[in-house]
Amino acid sequence: MNTSRPTYSVIAKAANVSEATVSRVLNGDDSVHPERAKRVHEAVEKLGYKKNRVASALASGRTNLIAVVIDDDLSILQDPFWGTVTSGVSRVLMENGLQTVLMVSPVGSNEGGVAHYLKSGEVDGAIFFVLHSDALVNILKRQGLPLVITGTPHSSPDIPFVDADNFGGAYAATKHLFAQGCKKVAIITGDIGTTAAKQRLDGFLQVYREAGKVPAKGLICEGDYSFESGKEHAKKLLAAHPDLDAIFASNDLMAMGAITYLQDAGKRVPEDIKVVGFDDSLIAQTARPALTTIKQDVVALGEAAGNLMIAQLNGQEVEPVILPTELVIRASA
Amino acid sequence: MNTSRPTYSVIAKAANVSEATVSRVLNGDDSVHPERAKRVHEAVEKLGYKKNRVASALASGRTNLIAVVIDDDLSILQDPFWGTVTSGVSRVLMENGLQTVLMVSPVGSNEGGVAHYLKSGEVDGAIFFVLHSDALVNILKRQGLPLVITGTPHSSPDIPFVDADNFGGAYAATKHLFAQGCKKVAIITGDIGTTAAKQRLDGFLQVYREAGKVPAKGLICEGDYSFESGKEHAKKLLAAHPDLDAIFASNDLMAMGAITYLQDAGKRVPEDIKVVGFDDSLIAQTARPALTTIKQDVVALGEAAGNLMIAQLNGQEVEPVILPTELVIRASA
DNA sequence: AACATCCGCGAAACCGCTTTCACGGCTCTA
DNA sequence: TAGAGCCGTGAAAGCGGTTTCGCGGATGTT
Numbered sequence: 001m002n003t004s005r006p007t008y009s010v011i012a013k014a015a016n017v018s019e020a021t022v023s024r025v026l027n028g029d030d031s032v033h034p035e036r037a038k039r040v041h042e043a044v045e046k047l048g049y050k051k052n053r054v055a056s057a058l059a060s061g062r063t064n065l066i067a068v069v070i071d072d073d074l075s076i077l078q079d080p081f082w083g084t085v086t087s088g089v090s091r092v093l094m095e096n097g098l099q100t101v102l103m104v105s106p107v108g109s110n111e112g113g114v115a116h117y118l119k120s121g122e123v124d125g126a127i128f129f130v131l132h133s134d135a136l137v138n139i140l141k142r143q144g145l146p147l148v149i150t151g152t153p154h155s156s157p158d159i160p161f162v163d164a165d166n167f168g169g170a171y172a173a174t175k176h177l178f179a180q181g182c183k184k185v186a187i188i189t190g191d192i193g194t195t196a197a198k199q200r201l202d203g204f205l206q207v208y209r210e211a212g213k214v215p216a217k218g219l220i221c222e223g224d225y226s227f228e229s230g231k232e233h234a235k236k237l238l239a240a241h242p243d244l245d246a247i248f249a250s251n252d253l254m255a256m257g258a259i260t261y262l263q264d265a266g267k268r269v270p271e272d273i274k275v276v277g278f279d280d281s282l283i284a285q286t287a288r289p290a291l292t293t294i295k296q297d298v299v300a301l302g303e304a305a306g307n308l309m310i311a312q313l314n315g316q317e318v319e320p321v322i323l324p325t326e327l328v329i330r331a332s333a
Numbered sequence: 334m335n336t337s338r339p340t341y342s343v344i345a346k347a348a349n350v351s352e353a354t355v356s357r358v359l360n361g362d363d364s365v366h367p368e369r370a371k372r373v374h375e376a377v378e379k380l381g382y383k384k385n386r387v388a389s390a391l392a393s394g395r396t397n398l399i400a401v402v403i404d405d406d407l408s409i410l411q412d413p414f415w416g417t418v419t420s421g422v423s424r425v426l427m428e429n430g431l432q433t434v435l436m437v438s439p440v441g442s443n444e445g446g447v448a449h450y451l452k453s454g455e456v457d458g459a460i461f462f463v464l465h466s467d468a469l470v471n472i473l474k475r476q477g478l479p480l481v482i483t484g485t486p487h488s489s490p491d492i493p494f495v496d497a498d499n500f501g502g503a504y505a506a507t508k509h510l511f512a513q514g515c516k517k518v519a520i521i522t523g524d525i526g527t528t529a530a531k532q533r534l535d536g537f538l539q540v541y542r543e544a545g546k547v548p549a550k551g552l553i554c555e556g557d558y559s560f561e562s563g564k565e566h567a568k569k570l571l572a573a574h575p576d577l578d579a580i581f582a583s584n585d586l587m588a589m590g591a592i593t594y595l596q597d598a599g600k601r602v603p604e605d606i607k608v609v610g611f612d613d614s615l616i617a618q619t620a621r622p623a624l625t626t627i628k629q630d631v632v633a634l635g636e637a638a639g640n641l642m643i644a645q646l647n648g649q650e651v652e653p654v655i656l657p658t659e660l661v662i663r664a665s666a
Numbered sequence: 667a668a669c670a671t672c673c674g675c676g677a678a679a680c681c682g683c684t685t686t687c688a689c690g691g692c693t694c695t696a
Numbered sequence: 697t698a699g700a701g702c703c704g705t706g707a708a709a710g711c712g713g714t715t716t717c718g719c720g721g722a723t724g725t726t
Contacts, residue, residue, distance in 0.1 A: 005454065007682055018706045023684060031704065050453040054390045055682035058711050063387060068435070083416030090437050094446060102401075102435045104423050113427065120383040121338070227619055256619045263621065283616050286560055286589045288596070340712055351676045356714060364674065388712035391681050 006047045014043035026051060066098050066309055067126040069114060071107040071133075080281060081298060082129055085150060088302020089127060096310050098124070107136050119143065125309050132193070146312040150305050152195040160312065162304040162321040166196050169294035169325030170203025173248050173276040176292070176327055178207060182246035182274060186219040188233045188258065190250040200250050200278065216241065223254050230257020238265060245273055246333065252277035252284045252293055259287070259332065274333035289331035296325050339380045347376035359384060399431050399642055400451060400459040404440040404466075413614060414631060415462055418483060421635020422460060429643050431457070440469050452476065458642050465526075479645040483638050485528040493645065495637040495654040499529050502627035502658030503536025506581050506609040509625070509660055511540060515579035515607060519552040521566045521591065523583040533583050533611065549574070556587050563590020571598060578606055579666065585610035585617045585626055592620070592665065607666035622664035629658050 008019040015022065017036050024032050025040040032040075043049070057063040068089055070082060090100040101123060105114050115136050118126055125146035128137060134156045141147055141159055149161040177185045187204045190197035201220070208215050218240045223229035230249055234257065237244055249255035255277030259269050267273050269289055277284055280295035304321045311318045341352040348355065350369050357365050358373040365373075376382070390396040401422055403415060423433045434456060438447050448469050451459055458479035461470060467489045474480055474492055482494040510518045520537045523530035534553070541548050551573045556562035563582055567590065570577055582588035588610030592602050600606050602622055610617055613628035637654045644651045 009682085019683080020685080020706060020708095021704090024705090027684085033704070036705090050449065052391075052682055053453060053455045054387060054396060055711090056684075057387045058385075058391045058713085059682075059684040061684095061711080065434075080413045080416060083413065083419075086416075086435070087437050090435055094436070094438060099450070100435045101398075102419070102423055102433045103427070104420050105427065116383060117432070120386060122386045227615075253615075253619070260619065260621065282560075282586075283619055286586070286593070286616055287619070288593065288621055342712085352713080353676060353678095353715080354674090357675090360714085366674070369675090385712055388681095389714075391683090392712075392714040394681075394714095 005052070006049050007052075010047060011040065011043045011049055014047060015039040061121075063122055063124055064098050065101050065123045066093050067101045067103055067118060067123040068129065069107065069118070069126055070102075070104045070129045072104070072130050073106055081279060084298040085129065085302040085305070088299040089306045090302075092303050092306025092310065096306075098310075107131075107133070115139075118145065125313060127305050127309060130194075146309060148305050148308045148312070150301065152199065154195060160308050160318045160320055162301055162308060162323065163196070164296040164301060164323050165325045166199035167203040167206070169278060169296070169327075170200035170248070170250075171206055172203075172325070172327045173278065173294050174204045174207040176329070177246040177248060177274055177276060177333060178211060180246075180274060180333065184216065184219070184241060184244050185246040185248060186215070186221070186237050186241070186244060188221050188223040188230060188237075188247060188249045188254050190223060190225045190254075192222050197250055204248055219244075223250065225251050225254060227253050227257040227260075230254030231261040232257075234258035234261040235265075238262070238267070246275070247273065248276045248278075250278050252279045252281045252287075252291060255291055255293065255332075256283055256287055259289075259291075270331065270333050276333045280328050284328075284330070287332070292330045292333040293328055294325050295328045297323060338385070339382045340385075343380060344373065344376045344382055347380060348372040396455055396457055397431050398434050398456045399426050400434045400436055400456040401462065402440065402447060402451070402459055403435075403437045403462045405437070405463050414612065417631040418462065418635040418638070421632040421637075422639045423635075425636050425639025425643065429639075431643075440466070448472075451478065457646060460638050460642055479642060481638050481641045481645070483634065485532070487528060493641050493651045493653055495634055495641060495656065496529070497629040497634060497656050498658045499532035500536040500539070502611060502629070502660075503533035503581065503583075504539055505536075505658070505660045506611065506627050507537045507540040509662070510579040510581060510607055510609060510666060511544060513579075513607060513666065517549065517552070517574060517577050518579040518581060519548070519554070519570050519574070519577060521554050521556040521563060521570075521580060521582045521587050523556060523558045523587075525555050530583055537581055552577075556583065558584050558586060560586050560590040560593075563587030564594040565590075567591035567594040568598075571595070571600070579608070580606065581609045581611075583611050585612045585614045585620075585624060588624055588626065588665070589616055589620055592622075592624075603664065603666050609666045613661050617661075617663070620665070625663045625666040626661055627658050628661045630656060 008022045011022050012019045017040060021032055021036060022040055025037045068086060093100050103114050107114050118140055127148045129150045131149055134154050137147060137156055137159060147159050149159055152163045153159055153161055174185060189201050192198060221233040223233050247258050249258055255275050259275050262269055262273055269275055277291045277293035280293045284291035284293045300323055308318050341355045344355050345352045350373060354365055354369060355373055358370045401419060426433050436447050440447050451473055460481045462483045464482055464486060467487050470480060470489055470492060480492050482492055485496045486492055486494055507518060522534050525531060554566040556566055580591050582591055588608050592608050595602055595606055602608055610624045610626035613626045617624035617626045633656055641651050
């Protein structure tokens, strides 16, 4: 910055008031006489004044920065899911005069760069994605930092979170397969360390339970959300259960992996084996056959997270938010 | 923040030195006697001191914040491409002690929130993605803000940028199709308002030129990077040119759209018509047939952008970076 | 031995805004 | 009409670092 910008002192002189008054006017304190307020506004306008947010942050203790912490390595942003959530968050925050600071890094220990940054009071709040451990979150909570978790936390009941209705989605997907007449329905779960994967498995099991059955041995496989893992488990499933007639995969990518293997193995989808995914991502629409899947409103998820943060900053009590999911029937089941 | 953290004054007392010395030690000024520096470090360690970055920013004029500006609406982050670039940027910046401030918003005018924010000196630099207009960039440039553009700028020759070798990639893709014996090769370009789309078209044309031919009328169509647009143009192409034997699409999504239409129209890919995409995104790998495409190292793109920013902050002269692209041969061509 | 240099260090000003505090002038009550 | 209570306002003290400036002593030069 070579061109120095005006400060309060300049504005104050131009408007013939004190700096304190300038501050009051610019922060919406209505105890200032309208006439003087008007003079201040005019001076601001005329001189093209922009408040220095850093100085403001130092003096007030509010930075207007919210951290979005993605507790994972970089590859995670290649999944459009988190990119989309992030944009939702970012938009809501921006509308409320807050900026989004993005931190993509395995949080792991409580002493890494991210932890350090969050604890050093440079942000007014933090929104976590893909939380692998509650340790840091609990520490921050204790420090009084407003927090929101996207996805269901493991063991921190008192931290506000937003999540999709994983259980309901998985239930609907599995129910749909049963309704199509499938007898032997398998599930490929996600990384079972995540609560979402667990909830989806629960939804799946619930359908079996209501039908008075239990899934045969080997029909429950633990994947890791990757294309390869879908392929691999489809192979194992088909080998162990030649009469398999449906697979519910915990995300679209694994569903695609499964379909790829099944087709290579000479099975027709959906005629021989039906497949349902989860997420309704782009690949679900471009796949052949187009993938039947569970749609989550990902932008809404981000917006909900942002709104939960705003509410907390305003001192409101907040409740966890569970967003509905929806079965999207396409060609694969 | 209820728990108040120690300040320089506390550290200074504990180490029995002045605040100035504490500052010097913590900023790596090696003119301090090792013995006293050691005392400072011990005090810092013992008291768990963390520097307040806001105060530091105010005093030094450096915020350690770099804006990543995506000049588009939210939907853009649903394209994993930008998410991936962002992670590359973020990692490099973080390694250099900088934080990433994400701003997803159509920049458009020079007076919106983003413009305001950038001009108010709260970031040490800005990296732009998907620039639709050079107006704001030129203003910021004039203010002396370090800038990096990801993608080739329209008309700002003096602003450092990073880009993939679009021309070379398109050239390789088209050349490959010719080498496979194709006679009638069409192109579906991206939004021709973007420099990348233009460069890809140029690469395509260059191959024709070298072969001493010109593409027949109607073989060049302008798409918009969407799946639908790929479908639509494939339809038009096939209608106008029943003997078409290859399509080069400017991104994978349009390539997939084209393949989808061709297959529905009873054409076999690659036997009847070969298709090449661009990006090597996830769908290229999951597609059936797997898509032959041009791979760009997207993470490297982000890292290059980050490094260009770091270099500028260090006062180094920087040159634009063009990253190589690579033909990935799969099943579709 | 006398004088110019250099070096490590602390005092203090400063970055630009926020917020407390107290003061002068007014209105209100008894 | 004197005392209490309000209100709009400015002076000034921070917020927590960074950086300039100059001092005292050690070193180097004739």
